[in-house]
Amino acid sequence: MRRPLPAAALLAGVLLMAGASGAQTGLLEAAARGDLAAVNRLIAAKADIEQRDGQRQTALLLAVAGNHVAVAKALLAAGANPNAQASNQDTPWLLAGASGRTEIIAAMLPLKPDLTIRNRYGGNALIPACERAHVETAKLLLTSGIDVNHVNNLGWTCLLEIVILGDGGPRHQEVARLVLAAGADPNLADKDDVSPLQHARKRGQSEIAQLIAAAGGR
Template sequence: MRRLLRAAAILAGVVLMTEVGEAQTGLLEAAGRGDLAAVNRLIAAKADLEQRDGQRQTPLLLAVAGNHVAVAKALLAAGASPNAQAANQDTPWLLAGASGRTEIIAAMLPLKPDLTIRNRYGGNALIPACERAHVETAKLLLTSGIDVNHVNNLGWTCLLEIVILGDGGPRHQQVAQLVLDAGADPNLADRDGISPLQHARKRGQSEVARLIAAAGGR
């Protein structure tokens, strides 16, 4: 009987250690693979929501990267930070903007993400969203109070990135109109003094150029 009790105690201890270990490290793996059931179980087990991997990525950042919307929402509801910065300077908020994760951005907005944190290019979430023509994401970001005239380390605003790195097509036209309507300065030039309108004309982006000129661009 004593041997059976001892064996049962050892087994219970092993199970407990496994559960503790999973709570300490398993949330990263579960979030990264989009396993909502496992994430919810680990949240209930009081797992550390801000645990980090080797690149200092949090579970929420991994959920954003994988576009695991339900997992991201569960983590946010549990208190995960949209501002936790990884080694490459990404935060869940910044990556969601750059990746066009509109539904996740919507879930983050009530938490008032820190709009002063910059990515590795010195940019905010709006600049890459515009450059990649994530129209709906940009539209939502513009409701957050984000700086539409922020200049990144390259000396470019979101409007300049739309022109310089965009293709001038319909989606880039839409984000150009969005940021101009939101107060983007059409004459805020790059470090060489070249304006968005000049860049657009040089690249043959006639419709984007028309939009910029209509907003007072020179």
């Protein structure tokens, strides 16, 4: 009677049938689990660092998703592309912004990531960083030349997302302060012509409303 194959062996067989080489598949798996030693070994073995999985995610994108900073830095040093876009339109740069991966953003900045690539909502890296109140990430993104007044598919800027999707607390107040100081237009309204100040007052976000008004918001 044939003994059933272990789960790991079954997975390996599926990957081989899919045509992925051991080195390439191994790099994706190692990056996803944050195994720096394995990643360095596979880079040295000339694994394709731009290999994609079924969702067109690269090893770098998987490292960003797992917040595996050392692995992300190793991949970037080896030439990994911060602009490689997955099926859901995420890139390592966009996901790092949205997820608050400040240290990884810092490692990407010298490579001058493409600031024109948009996520599935038509946004840049700054908008979700602000919405989620990733203060240090937003502060660093603002040094990149990113468009602080970019409007996404919902008709919202980073300032509008801070107000509409934020809680008005200290961290959202701080990102509002940062983007206003960086030139965010306090009167750039949404698709219904409702201004950031009007949204802030409607939501009882008095501290943010004061910041917007002080910047010339109406």
